[in-house]
Amino acid sequence: MIFATVGGQLPFDRMIRVVDEWAGTAGRDDVFCQILDGTFEPEHAEWARTLPLEAFHERLLGADLIIAHAGMGTILTALEVGRPVLVLPRRASLGEQRNDHQLATAERFRSGGQVHVAMDESELRERLANVDELTAAPTIGPRASDELLTAIREFVRR
C-alpha cells in the first residue's frame, strides 16, 4: 500500500494531485490519501480527510511507501516504523506554509540520506515512476541521541 499524508495541520493539494494522477496512470489500486480539507478530491486513489490516531499508525505500518510533506512529525514517525518515505516540501510562495523551513529540512535530509526528497512536482512524478527504487533508511529507535539525552539529564540534575 502507498500512503500519502498531508499531516495534521494544512491541506496539500499539489502533492495529492500528483499522487492521484500517478495512481491513475500506473493503474495502482493500493494508494490511500489523507487530505484534510483539501479542495482536490482524488479520483483514482482511496482517500479520507482525517484518520483517527490508531488508523493513521496502522496505515504507516502497512505502507510500502509513505508520501508526505517535509514535516518533522511525519518524517520522524516514518523513520521510527522503518518505512521508506518520500517528501515534497511545502512552499510559502504557494500559500502552503507560512515560511520555507520545509525546503531547508528537505535539503538537509536529502544529504543525510534518511528520506527521499522531491523538490517539486516533476521530481515527485519521476520518483514515483521508479517507485521500486525507493528503499527505507535503517529504522530509528524511539529516543533522541545519547548526546542530547545526556545534555538534558545533566542540566536537570544540576
Added chain:
Amino acid sequence: MKDPRKKVLAVSSGGGHWVQLKRCLPALEGERLWVATVEPGAASSIDCERFFVVKDASRWSKIALLRCALGMAWLLVRTRPDVVISTGAAPGLLALIFGKLVGARTIWIDSIANAGELSLSGRKAGRFADLWLTQWPHLQTADGPEYRGSVL
C-alpha cells in the same frame, strides 16, 4: 526528607514538536514528569505523573496567543516546576517565560525542522532559556544556541 527528584514540566505544541518532545523524555526518567501539550489523545502514548492539555497558539492569532498565555501562566503558578523543557513552539516559549518568573530553570530545544535558521520562537527563547539548544551544528554560535546532539 525532601523528595530528591526534580519536578519537570515538559511542554510542546502538536505534530512534530510533540514527536520530538517524546524522544527527549527518556532523559527525565527518575524525575517527577509533568507534561503539557495541545492534543488530548497524546496522553495515552506516554508515562507521566500528570498530563495537562493546553490551548495551541501562534503569533498569527492574537486572541489564541492571549488565551494560551493565560492558561500557561496559571499552569506554571499551579505546578511550580524546578525545570521547564520545551521543543516549541509558541506554547513552549510561553512556558519558558512564565517558568522563569516562577523560578524554574529552563531548556529550549529548537525543532530539528529549523535546519536553515532558528525559528522565531527559538530566537526569542534565547532570552529565557538557561540551556538553549539547536539540533544543527551549523546553527550553533558563540552567543548561543549550543549544539548538543539531536532527537535523531
